[in-house]
Amino acid sequence: xxxxxxxxxxxxxxxxxxxxxxxxxxxxxxxxxxxxxxxxxxxxxxxxxxxxxxxxxxxxxxxxxxxxxxxxxxxxxxxxxxxxxxxxxxxxxxxxxxxxxxxxxxxxxxxxxxxxxxxxxxxxxxxxxxxxxxxxxxxxxxxxxxxx
Amino acid sequence: xxxxxxxxxxxxxxxxxxxxxxxxxxxxxxxxxxxxxxxxxxxxxxxxxxxxxxxxxxxxxxxxxxxxxxxxxxxxxxxxxxxxxxxxxxxxxxxxxxxxxxxxxxxxxxxxxxxxxxxxxxxxxxxxxxxxxxxxxxxxxxxxxxxxxxxxxxxxxxxxxxxxxxxxxxxxxxxxxxxxxxxxxxxxxxxxxxxxxxxxxxxxxxxxxxxxxxxxxxxxxxxxxxxxxxxxxxxxxxxxxxxxxxxxxxxxxxxxxxxxxxxxxxxxxxxxxxxxxxxxx
Numbered sequence: 001x002x003x004x005x006x007x008x009x010x011x012x013x014x015x016x017x018x019x020x021x022x023x024x025x026x027x028x029x030x031x032x033x034x035x036x037x038x039x040x041x042x043x044x045x046x047x048x049x050x051x052x053x054x055x056x057x058x059x060x061x062x063x064x065x066x067x068x069x070x071x072x073x074x075x076x077x078x079x080x081x082x083x084x085x086x087x088x089x090x091x092x093x094x095x096x097x098x099x100x101x102x103x104x105x106x107x108x109x110x111x112x113x114x115x116x117x118x119x120x121x122x123x124x125x126x127x128x129x130x131x132x133x134x135x136x137x138x139x140x141x142x143x144x145x146x147x148x
Numbered sequence: 149x150x151x152x153x154x155x156x157x158x159x160x161x162x163x164x165x166x167x168x169x170x171x172x173x174x175x176x177x178x179x180x181x182x183x184x185x186x187x188x189x190x191x192x193x194x195x196x197x198x199x200x201x202x203x204x205x206x207x208x209x210x211x212x213x214x215x216x217x218x219x220x221x222x223x224x225x226x227x228x229x230x231x232x233x234x235x236x237x238x239x240x241x242x243x244x245x246x247x248x249x250x251x252x253x254x255x256x257x258x259x260x261x262x263x264x265x266x267x268x269x270x271x272x273x274x275x276x277x278x279x280x281x282x283x284x285x286x287x288x289x290x291x292x293x294x295x296x297x298x299x300x301x302x303x304x305x306x307x308x309x310x311x312x313x314x315x316x317x318x319x320x321x322x323x324x325x326x327x328x329x330x331x332x333x334x335x336x337x338x339x340x341x342x343x344x345x346x347x348x349x350x351x352x353x354x355x356x357x358x359x360x361x362x363x364x365x366x367x368x369x370x371x372x373x374x375x376x377x378x379x380x381x382x383x384x385x386x387x388x389x390x391x392x393x394x395x396x397x398x399x400x401x402x403x404x405x406x407x408x409x410x411x412x413x414x415x416x417x418x419x420x421x422x423x424x425x426x427x428x429x
Binding site: 033034058059061123126127130131133134136137138140141144145 | 300407410411413414417418420421422423424425426
């Protein structure tokens with residue numbers, strides 16, 4: 001069993017500009033305040049794969065751990081948990097007219113256990129959704145108003 | 149914020165109550181009320197207010213997102229926080245309110261003593277002239293009665309008068325975002341079409357009439373003063389915005405509006421991410 005949260009927002013900047021920023025973990029992670037902890041660990045064996053450590057701080061809960069960051073696809077950032085909370089993250093930038101982009105973020109979490117973990121996953125969906133929305137709004141505001 | 153300088157904004161046809169002006173603020177009353185407000189804010193709402201240290205030592209226009217329907221609990225939490233942080237003898241804060249609030253029996257008197265004045269550009273200019281600060285909620289009733297699903301959205305409904313107010317009076321805007329107010333009751337739908345159909349917008353200056361659920365009323369068209377659910381209220385004061393510095397002497401109001409609402413939306417979403425469970429906090 002798993003729980004998924006997805007949010008999307010239009011950023012009034014061209015796709016290439018948004019992609020260059022949003023799909024680079026070294027640039028986007030420091031901007032997102034919800035990621036209280038993150039650091040680059042090193043390259044992985046596969047090309048365009050890197051190991052990072054990233055945690056969403058949610059009070060007593062820390063969603064994250066070591067992740068395999070995959071940057072092989074254009075306009076796309078994805079990662080899968082290697083250690084810590086079992087989760088995946090996906091960020092896609094699509095065109096939305098000539099001067100704007102549609103950014104979609106999706107996070108899926110899997111918790112161990114039976115009944116209690118199913119209940120916890122339902123709460124986690126709301127928590128992830130609010131964090132993704134905050135990340136998206138911070139990204140949008142930065143790209144539209146604060147960059148350059 | 150349309151309307152003449154002397155009259156409350158867009159005076160409704162039915163509400164003819166006398167204007168609540170600056171003389172209504174009662175520092176002795178505020179001082180007496182602070183302990184009990186603090187008790188309610190702390191025990192019932194577990195309120196957190198952060199960022200007041202960002203407020204510059206000069207008159208400013210606080211711009212907030214409005215929540216909680218007729219209860220507006222976050223307004224009173226902010227007034228409590230401001231009056232204790234700045235002290236009751238410090239720079240006075242006046243809140244621009246709907247004439248329906250300032251003219252209500254009981255609640256209106258309480259609000260007026262706490263510094264709520266009937267909204268008008270002249271009232272705000274008078275406050276600034278007396279070295280005071282002003283709190284305004286541009287979204288008004290439309291935002292305070294927005295659907296629960298939009299509780300973490302800034303809904304100013306395109307109202308830009310607050311920008312001119314700050315610019316013309318040469319004061320900075322200090323954005324204030326709050327979560328939790330919209331968890332104290334539940335709004336089920338967007339009632340703007342209903343209000344227009346029933347001409348409430350013309351008769352009462354009420355722009356929305358959604359179906360809400362509150363205690364003790366249950367389901368109700370619109371909202372009445374209710375017993376708020378004990379939702380966790382968080383308030384964050386954001387960095388001041390100098391419109392002249394950013395947009396010049398003759399701002400493009402659409403740009404300025406987009407910028408301020410963008411700052412506030414990012415701030416509100418960031419604050420909302422601190423919520424672990426709705427209502428509980």
